Amino acid sequence: MREIGISVYPNFYPLDQIKNYLEKAHSFGFKKVFVSLILNNHGFEGAEDVNANTWNNILNYCKELGMTVSADMNDEVFNELGCTLTDLTALQKMGITKLRIDGGFTGEEIALLSKNQQGIQIEVNASMSSSDNQNGNALRECREFLETVEKEGNIDQLTACHNFFPLPDTALSLENIRPINNLFASFGVPVGGFVASQLSPKDLHHLGHGVCTIEKHRFLPCHIAMSELFANGFDDVLIGDSFADLSELAEMARCYKQDYIEIPVVFNPFVPQNTKMKIQESILISRVDQPANLIRATDTRGMEVPPCFCAPRGKFTISVLNYRSAQYEGELQISLKDLGQSVEHNVIGFVHPFAKDLLPYLLAGRNKFRLVEYK
Known part of the structure; x- marks a missing residue:
């Protein structure tokens, strides 16, 4: 089942602000939360240490809201929390529902972790599995x-996220x-990824823009990027940035x-307004x-469409066939290449550039x- 989520970083923001963001996201139907217990290890500028009380407060609040938490950690933090390969009780008590492995564990150890009796899902880094695809090594090893x-x-307790x-x-x-996503899917393992907020502060890289999985999504509205990930078989899509705007959450x-x-x-x-309404x-x-x-x-055949603006049909233009096309009147077409003028086609608009990569799906x-009309 598809789910959407957010990321929270108490390394940059006070607890009250984090909890308010969680509450707003929950009210919109977001059910997943990504946190990193090793953010400071990566040297992000301005990131502060987070004490245990703050983490417990955040994790307990997520539990109250019914939001599942994926916690990113390495073997060092894993050991500091008192976890073992056969006992994840410490994570269960903290309210962590998914352990994201970020290095330090072998495949055999991850297999053992996946058998934990606490019901903690084990999430592996799908991106590392796609790093050497040219000669097929990554696919074979995965x-x-x-x-x-x-x-x-x-394997029912295994997930993957890029x-x-x-x-x-x-x-x-x-x-x-x-290819790697398809491989995970063939084993029934859900795959997740991240999309960027266009309005969030740039906490994770002050010169960067957007915390995303797919490069071409970096400057796209998050709902457009999400649609493409879901169309590609992703099961979970999370906003990677620290504070998406409410308008982005809503969309x-x-x-x-x-x-x-x-x-x-x-x-x-x-x-005509009635044509626009009918189409939308x-x-x-x-x-x-x-x-x-x-x-x-x-599906729109049957509309009465008098000829109007029978212009050349450029790539990504949208046309409705007028009454000159006889039985085709009302049919809607989207041009996938530059096409010539036709007296049978009313050019009514064009696909916004943000969405052109959705057309293949x-x-x-x-x-x-x-x-829908772009506003």
């Missing part, structure tokens, strides 16, 4: 690891991680609840007999979609 957990551990990358140009590409929560992909559109100003009210699906040059949605009826 498969061997998953087979070890399946044989010697409890890293986030605060420094620009260091994040991953979807193309490179698809992400709204789109998360939908069973279709939302495509923001810039409408031409002359489009419709849940559309592209025909499975996928054309080479465009997306076709026939609409092809051949792969996902339902809805056009």
Whole structure:
């Protein structure tokens, strides 16, 4: 089941501010929280040490809200907390529901951890598994690891999540991680990732922009990036930055609840209001007999469409067929390449550049979609 979440960093903010952010996110339907118990180990500028009382307060508040907590730690912190490979009672008492492994454990040790009787999920770093894909070593080693957990551990208590990358140009590409995500999915292991807030303070890198998993998502609205991750089979999507704006939380929560992909559109100003309303009210699906040059949605056929602005159809423009097209009148099309002018096509607008990379997930009826006016 898909879930959305946030990240909190008491290394930068007072407890009251953290709790207020948690409460707001919870009210929007966010259910997951990422925390790092080793943030200071990475040398983030301005990060302060967090005492045990503050951590306990945050973790207890998450528990009160019913939010699950993934805690990032290494073997050193693991040992300091009094945990062993066969007993994670200390984490259970703290309110940690997922232990994210950040180095220091072998595959056999992770398999043993996955059998813990406290019901703590063990999360591995999926990004490290995709670091050497050119010669296939990463996939082979990851498969061997998953087979070890399946044989010697409890794979039902194993999850995976990709890293986030605060420094620009260091994040991953979807193309490179698809094979590893598919491998985890074949073993029934959920995979998570991070999206960036465009309005959060830049705490994790003062010269950076956005704490995300996928590089091309760094400057995208978080709900658009989330939609692409979900379309790629991600199970969990979390905001990596410290404080997303309430407007971002609201948009992400709204789109998360939908069973279709939302495509923001810039409408031409002359489009009749009734046509615009009809189009935006419709849940559309592209025909499975996928054309080479465009997306076709026939769900809007039946509208009365007089000819208007029969302009050249540039790449990513949206057209509605007018009455000159006879039985095709009302059909909606999205151009996937520059196409010529047609007296049968009214050009009503274009897909906002933010959303152009969502279009491949609409092809051949792969996902339902809805056009909404970009504001």
